[in-house]
Amino acid sequence: MKSAVIVFPGSNREPDAARAIRLAGGDDPVMVWHTDTELPPVDLVMIPGGFAHGDYLRAGAIAARSPIMRAVADYAARGGYVLGVCNGFQVLTEARLLPGALMRNACLTFVCRKIRLKVENTNAFTRDYERGAVVTYPCAHHDGNYRADDETIARLEGEGRVALRYVDNPNGSANDIAGIVNETGNVLGMMPHPENAVEPLLGSTDGLPLFTGMVASVASGDSPELPRRPLLDRLIHRNVSPGA
């Protein structure tokens, strides 16, 4: 699997992202700087954690307007897989590739600890987990409180787009939402850090199946479990994804 990891000034988890991708069997990712205007030919784009532009204005707001994000939006619109973790999730909501917003944690403090999550739905990203499995990942954020209007939350729930839910909600997120996918199921954003739970030395290997699942989805060319993916999208994806 060929992948790109997007790097902004203030990103800090790009080496962890690269390591997780490699451990799952992917090629060494290409690091892409935020001022670039094009993506290399890849099967997956990952937006890593950190504090892009120091979280000024709102976490992810400046990064979402970076030149590279136009290319990421085009890539996602063509059906390419995009994973945003923590600050990456914030960037994806600010870029409107995912609905809703990540607000200040309800406790008003930075939360940095291991948390338990329930895998709510198996999709192109979570296919290597049993549905309903409870996994442990670390989380480390001050703006992880997922919020959206009632209609959006109802849609996310009704369409099976809540991928991960907190068992012990650390930040006040609506409906305990920890991760969601877009309408076509090819963009996943999540606050906890699966890339920091990929080897025993880190205290958990529970994050590794997320990465092996993405490698498997790329290898199979598509995932039959993508929720309501329009036929046209699937065809376009086959044509543009080198891994398809």
Ligand SMILES: NC(=O)CC[C@H](N)C(=O)O
């Ligand atoms: N670990 C991270 O990606 C931090 C996310 C974000 N900047 C926050 O603290 O809310």
